[in-house]
Amino acid sequence: MLFTCLPMSSTLLMAVFIVLSVLYAITGHLIKDLIHDCADWLFGEQPEEVVVNYCQAKDKFMADWCPETSPELEAMARAEENRIVDRDFMKAPAIWILSTEPRGSKTGPRVMFGKRTY
Numbered sequence: 769m770l771f772t773c774l775p776m777s778s779t780l781l782m783a784v785f786i787v788l789s790v791l792y793a794i795t796g797h798l799i800k801d802l803i804h805d806c807a808d809w810l811f812g813e814q815p816e817e818v819v820v821n822y823c824q825a826k827d828k829f830m831a832d833w834c835p836e837t838s839p840e841l842e843a844m845a846r847a848e849e850n851r852i853v854d855r856d857f858m859k860a861p862a863i864w865i866l867s868t869e870p871r872g873s874k875t876g877p878r879v880m881f882g883k884r885t886y
Contacts, residue, residue, distance in 0.1 A: 808814070
C-alpha cells in the first residue's frame with residue numbers, strides 16, 4: 769500500500785486532507801448550484817445561450833460591410849484616384865529629353881530637369 773512507508777500521523781494527515789478536499793469539491797458544487805437557483809428565483813431565469821453558426825455570421829458581416837459597388841461609386845473612386853495622381857504628378861520635376869544620342873563618355877540620353885509652371 770502507498771501509505772505503509774509513512775508514519776501513522778502522516779498517513780492520518782494525508783487521509784484527512786483527501787477527505788476534506790473531496791468534501792469541499794462536492795459541497796462547493798452544491799453551494800454554487802444553490803446560489804444560481806436563488807439568483808434565478810430573485811432575478812428570473814437567464815436566457816439560454818444562442819449557438820452561433822460562424823459561417824452564417826461571416827456571410828452576414830460580408831453582406832453588411834462589403835456592399836456591392838455601383839457604377840456611380842466606381843466612377844467617383846476613379847475620379848478621386850486620378851485627382852490624387854495628378855496632384856502628385858504636379859509636384860514632380862519636369863524632365864526634358866534634349867538628345868537621345870549618347871555623348872562622349874556618357875551612355876544615356878541628354879536630359880534637363882526643370883520646375884513645372886502650371
